[in-house]
Every structure is written in C-alpha cells, then in structure tokens.
Amino acid sequence: MTHHTHEDTAPPEAAATDHRRLLEIRGVSKEYVSVKGASVRALDDVNLDIGDGEIIAIIGPSGCGKSTLLRMVAGLDTDYEGTIEWTRAPRPGRDIGFVFQEPALLPWRTVARNVSLGIEVQKDRSDLPTDRVDQLLELVGLRDFAKSYPKELSGGMRQRVAIVRALAYDPRILLMDEPFGALDAITRDKLHDDILRIWAATRKTIVFVTHSVEEAAYLADRVVVMSPRPGRLRSVHQVPLDRNRDAATRQLPVFAEFAGMLRGELA
Numbered sequence: 001m002t003h004h005t006h007e008d009t010a011p012p013e014a015a016a017t018d019h020r021r022l023l024e025i026r027g028v029s030k031e032y033v034s035v036k037g038a039s040v041r042a043l044d045d046v047n048l049d050i051g052d053g054e055i056i057a058i059i060g061p062s063g064c065g066k067s068t069l070l071r072m073v074a075g076l077d078t079d080y081e082g083t084i085e086w087t088r089a090p091r092p093g094r095d096i097g098f099v100f101q102e103p104a105l106l107p108w109r110t111v112a113r114n115v116s117l118g119i120e121v122q123k124d125r126s127d128l129p130t131d132r133v134d135q136l137l138e139l140v141g142l143r144d145f146a147k148s149y150p151k152e153l154s155g156g157m158r159q160r161v162a163i164v165r166a167l168a169y170d171p172r173i174l175l176m177d178e179p180f181g182a183l184d185a186i187t188r189d190k191l192h193d194d195i196l197r198i199w200a201a202t203r204k205t206i207v208f209v210t211h212s213v214e215e216a217a218y219l220a221d222r223v224v225v226m227s228p229r230p231g232r233l234r235s236v237h238q239v240p241l242d243r244n245r246d247a248a249t250r251q252l253p254v255f256a257e258f259a260g261m262l263r264g265e266l267a
C-alpha cells in the first residue's frame with residue numbers, strides 16, 4: 001500500500017504509473033477575496049498529474065478547496081496562480097463534462113432531449129443522433145425512459161441522466177463534484193457500478209470529489225487526500241485493487257483496510 005505524505009520521499013505529485021498524462025497541475029494556489037476585502041487562501045501549491053483514462057477521487061475536510069480545484073480544472077475559474085496544462089490542446093468547451101451534486105435537468109424536456117442538450121449548446125449545434133442518445137442511455141439502463149420527463153424519474157435515475165448528458169459530446173475528462181452526495185446508500189452503490197460500466201465502455205478520465213472513503217476506494221485508481229485550509233495535497237494513494245470491482249470487492253479485507261487508512265488520514 002502506498003502511503004505518501006509530505007515527509008515521505010515520494011512526493012504527492014507522483015505521476016500515474018500506467019497512464020499517459022492528460023493534465024498537469026503545477027503550483028496551483030488560489031486566494032479568494034471576500035466582499036469585505038479579507039482574503040482566504042483556498043489552495044496552496046497543488047501539484048498533480050492526471051493520467052489519461054485514470055479515475056481519481058479527491059477527499060478532504062469540508063472547505064479544503066476540493067470544489068475550487070475541480071472548477072479550475074474545468075476552466076470555470078481561471079483566476080489562480082500556477083498552471084493547469086493539457087498534454088493535448090483541449091477542444092474549446094468540449095473536453096470537460098461536469099456533473100454536480102444536483103442533476104439540474106430541464107423539467108420541460110424529455111430525458112433524451114436533456115441528454116442531447118450537451119450537444120445543442122455547442123456552437124455548431126449539430127444534433128445528437130438518436131442512436132447516440134440511446135447508446136448513452138443504455139449505458140445507465142435508462143433506454144426505456146428516453147421519452148419520460150425528469151419528474152417521472154427517481155433521484156438516482158435523474159443523476160444517471162446528468163452523467164450521460166455530461167458524456168454526450170465525448171469529453172476527455174469527466175469531473176464530478178459530490179455526484180452521489182444527495183442519494184441514499186443503495187442508490188449510490190448502483191450508481192457506482194454505472195460509473196464502472198461507463199469507464200469500461202469509454203475509458204474516460206474521471207476526477208470526482210467525495211466525502212465517502214468507501215466511494216473513493218471503490219471507484220478510484222488513486223485517491224488524493226487534501227488537508228484543511230489552506231488546501232494542500234496531504235497525500236496521494238494508489239488504490240490496491242485492480243479495475244475489476246463488484247459488490248464482493250467491498251467485502252475484501254484489503255478494501256476495508258484501505259478505506260480505514262483513508263479515514264485515518266482525514267481524522
């Protein structure tokens with residue numbers, strides 16, 4: 001089990017071993033200035049390489065800058081020190097799929113039309129072919145609900161629609177900010193398996209923020225632990241499991257041990 005801290009020899013920015021690099025985050029710091037003029041240092045010298053096809057979980061105490069970091073990677077906030085560089089130039093507006101805690105679907109559009117929204121907002125406005133929408137919905141078992149409206153779906157189904165909507169224009173990276181935080185435990189577990197299925201079918205790079213160490217351990221290749229303000233990378237851990245994960249994985253001693261270790265890092 002890897003266990004790097006600032007005091008260890010291996011730096012937390014150690015690159016993913018098995019993946020070509022997709023993104024390089026170098027020396028990223030962020031200061032917010034409040035309305036009253038006081039400044040809050042939200043991130044301090046964050047360094048991380050993200051490999052192509054890698055799944056990374058970010059965990060850390062409330063307010064440590066997880067969402068801030070995700071927003072910067074997404075290009076939603078460009079006011080920071082340091083650099084975030086892509087190894088291949090991103091296609092403007094297309095390379096990031098973002099999923100929030102709330103699915104934010106348009107209630108007057110069908111499921112299929114919500115999924116194709118990601119494409120329609122692009123400049124060229126080419127419609128998403130119906131078979132592509134079907135294919136995306138199939139990934140999350142919602143093909144039969146293409147013509148339903150969001151209010152006719154459960155919370156978990158809505159979040160599945162939000163996830164495939166983010167995948168509609170084939171982004172290089174899927175960023176998710178506590179995507180399962182509003183769901184009950186059983187629905188969460190089902191969504192986890194949807195994510196694993198999506199990854200197996202698309203090999204997308206996925207970076208997600210979570211408060212659950214079990215979620216991080218179950219889904220990720222590497223887990224990034226952040227420390228409280230100013231947000232720094234406390235440690236980066238390779239998850240000691242191969243990619244074939246299912247319900248039985250959660251029963252493995254190595255899983256419990258790893259999740260327990262993460263919990264200890266957060267204490």
Ligand SMILES: Nc1ncnc2c1ncn2[C@@H]1O[C@H](COP(=O)(O)OP(=O)(O)OP(=O)(O)O)[C@@H](O)[C@H]1O
Nearest residue numbers: 032033034040042061062063064065066067068069
């Ligand atoms: N727009 C803003 N203006 C001022 N301060 C901000 C702003 N957004 C975030 N902050 C501050 O920056 C710090 C990091 O916030 P951020 O939302 O990134 O944390 P987080 O780790 O995602 O928290 P949580 O787990 O509670 O969602 C916090 O101290 C927060 O108060």
